[in-house]
Amino acid sequence: MKRIAIVGMPNTGKSTFFNRLTGSSSRVGNWPGVTVELLSARTILGSEAVEVVDLPGIYDLHGFSDDEQIVRSFLENNLVDQVVMVLNAAQLDHQLPLALQIHRLGMKPVLLANMIDEADQLGIRIDASALSKSLDCPVILISARNGSGMNEVRETLINRLRSGDTVKPNELKAYLHADDELVAQAETLISRHVSSPSRLVRKMTERIDRVLLHPLYGLPLFFLTMFLVFQAVYTLGAPLQDAVAYLLQSFRDWALAPLASVMPATWYGFLVDGLYDGIGTVASFVPVIILFFFLMAIVEDSGYLARAAYLTDALMARLGLDGRGFVMLLMGFGCNVPALMGTRVMRSRPLRLLSMLVIPFSLCSARLQVFIFIITALFTPRQAPFILFFMYMASFAAAFLTALLFGRRLKSDEPFVLELPPYRTPVLFQVLMRGWHEISHFLRRASTFIVTGVVLVWWLTHYPEGATPGGAGTYASMMGEWLKPVLEPIGISAVMSVVLLFGFVAKEIVIGAIVAMTGLEGAALNGYLATQMDGVQAISFMLFILLYTPCLSTLATQLSESRSWQFTGVSLSWSLGLAWLASFSFYQGARLLGY
Amino acid sequence: MKQPEIDLTDLSRLGIGETAHITGIHAPDDIRQRLQAMGLRTGREAEVIRCTRLGPMQIRVGSIDLIMRRCDAARVTIAAKK
Numbered sequence: 001m002k003r004i005a006i007v008g009m010p011n012t013g014k015s016t017f018f019n020r021l022t023g024s025s026s027r028v029g030n031w032p033g034v035t036v037e038l039l040s041a042r043t044i045l046g047s048e049a050v051e052v053v054d055l056p057g058i059y060d061l062h063g064f065s066d067d068e069q070i071v072r073s074f075l076e077n078n079l080v081d082q083v084v085m086v087l088n089a090a091q092l093d094h095q096l097p098l099a100l101q102i103h104r105l106g107m108k109p110v111l112l113a114n115m116i117d118e119a120d121q122l123g124i125r126i127d128a129s130a131l132s133k134s135l136d137c138p139v140i141l142i143s144a145r146n147g148s149g150m151n152e153v154r155e156t157l158i159n160r161l162r163s164g165d166t167v168k169p170n171e172l173k174a175y176l177h178a179d180d181e182l183v184a185q186a187e188t189l190i191s192r193h194v195s196s197p198s199r200l201v202r203k204m205t206e207r208i209d210r211v212l213l214h215p216l217y218g219l220p221l222f223f224l225t226m227f228l229v230f231q232a233v234y235t236l237g238a239p240l241q242d243a244v245a246y247l248l249q250s251f252r253d254w255a256l257a258p259l260a261s262v263m264p265a266t267w268y269g270f271l272v273d274g275l276y277d278g279i280g281t282v283a284s285f286v287p288v289i290i291l292f293f294f295l296m297a298i299v300e301d302s303g304y305l306a307r308a309a310y311l312t313d314a315l316m317a318r319l320g321l322d323g324r325g326f327v328m329l330l331m332g333f334g335c336n337v338p339a340l341m342g343t344r345v346m347r348s349r350p351l352r353l354l355s356m357l358v359i360p361f362s363l364c365s366a367r368l369q370v371f372i373f374i375i376t377a378l379f380t381p382r383q384a385p386f387i388l389f390f391m392y393m394a395s396f397a398a399a400f401l402t403a404l405l406f407g408r409r410l411k412s413d414e415p416f417v418l419e420l421p422p423y424r425t426p427v428l429f430q431v432l433m434r435g436w437h438e439i440s441h442f443l444r445r446a447s448t449f450i451v452t453g454v455v456l457v458w459w460l461t462h463y464p465e466g467a468t469p470g471g472a473g474t475y476a477s478m479m480g481e482w483l484k485p486v487l488e489p490i491g492i493s494a495v496m497s498v499v500l501l502f503g504f505v506a507k508e509i510v511i512g513a514i515v516a517m518t519g520l521e522g523a524a525l526n527g528y529l530a531t532q533m534d535g536v537q538a539i540s541f542m543l544f545i546l547l548y549t550p551c552l553s554t555l556a557t558q559l560s561e562s563r564s565w566q567f568t569g570v571s572l573s574w575s576l577g578l579a580w581l582a583s584f585s586f587y588q589g590a591r592l593l594g595y
Numbered sequence: 596m597k598q599p600e601i602d603l604t605d606l607s608r609l610g611i612g613e614t615a616h617i618t619g620i621h622a623p624d625d626i627r628q629r630l631q632a633m634g635l636r637t638g639r640e641a642e643v644i645r646c647t648r649l650g651p652m653q654i655r656v657g658s659i660d661l662i663m664r665r666c667d668a669a670r671v672t673i674a675a676k677k
Binding site: 059060062063064065090091092093094097098179183196200209213215306309310311313314317322323347413415416417418419420421 | 622623625626628629630631632633634635636645647649650651653656657658659660661662663664667670
């Protein structure tokens, strides 16, 4: 199969173009370096199937960050039939040197001047055909946001692929020195083929920034925004979740239960009360998660995250991190794994390790499900938002404390320089893609981790034969007994401690496991939970869940990104220790105070 | 003829709205490489859009806006018109 690689700087709309070309889902970030996984997708060009790879956004082909190394080694080690470079048409002066670097390496790129609508508005005029002639490679003006120019891109790519040359980059390192010459060449090209007003005026962005980056109320406004986002997830998500739970329940009552009633009782218990209810309860949280990612996608695509980095950098500098680290923490609220990968933009290893140590404390969407589940069961609707807010604060506190403690050992000289993109209206198409991405992500997890976990927990809580399901005498309660010396001082009952063991693999299992274990649902389940823990125990349990470790995937990502068992080990033991200490102090403290 | 007085200093000394030409970057190779790739190249004009006492500065170079810490801005030498 032929292969196309997409390269370009951050903030050029590379991912939007990738989605346009392939119709596949990828995350797009309006802040430098968010798209870091090597996304690839298959598409049909002409009559041929083509693999399209979206490489990380980079500023420089021979820089020293991991991202830049990833792009270099990808190009050196993979056969690529065509390189496509996406440029921001409003910043050609800044971006053409990279295009020339790529050209100089003999990769014959197709250059796409993206965001041509934005450039138009700013009064920038690009003579594409003249530029194309001077550069001896196609230059196409496009807008990936609204799809203009995409047909021409497809035709050009089909023709190019038909000609059949593969790109063999010349020895990359041999060209390390020619930079100044390339910059001069870029400047000549710009002055000949691009006309732009002497001063670019982005009135809208400047007006918004005057408010949102205000030295006094910029930061409070940011926290207010984030608070509103989380509040909206909770208030809008709860009814959605009820609706899905109702649908799943109806299906169970009207179709599944009558059909399954012919089975022996054990099988019925396993399939319906265990597996179906367990996974169904987890699935009922999917709308909440989708809502969360919708809202995060809007914040991200608007360009506000780079502002968040600006606003929080002074605070983060004191913790030995920088503004980007804060943004990664925010990304971690969705899922820790991409946030960990996002640290690839950092050049300095100590800074990267410190950021990767801190990110797992971000209260990710999987943990959010568990918290909403427990909070709804055990607290009044009035208390609920405050308890959830408290969990978010605890998440920040754990991250900051970790940075403070480890920052001294992980010092870095990394410069903090970040591009501040103009504000952009999020594209609905992109945001929807994101929602779909989350659903498919959930289905993948559901079909592997969650099913296995739920089945195992069901077995552990129903066997050996003759034991009271979910009660004394089961394998689960035996395991609970072993864990008692550790978990009793923090107020976690024997039965719940088994759930924690499985929560280690993935937090979604926690909910599924509680349902499968008890065979209960809805109000009856809430009643059961109330017998297992009171308010203080519930908060202690949630603190432990928040801190002890995000999930196996996060741990695996930490290992693959740091390439260090030692680092991963330190991170795991620190979070386990911190979780126990935090829960212990909270639980014993609250009990001492008489709660 | 009287020459305009030129003061060699660094980017972190500029105030809001002031502009200057970049004359060089004083940093280890890899850091200089990164700053240059982000647009801070010799000969370009830089303008300070925003700066506060504690937080980073916002600098405009050509068509892009950068945010950078004061200590990193101090690595960029400029020729400021007085």
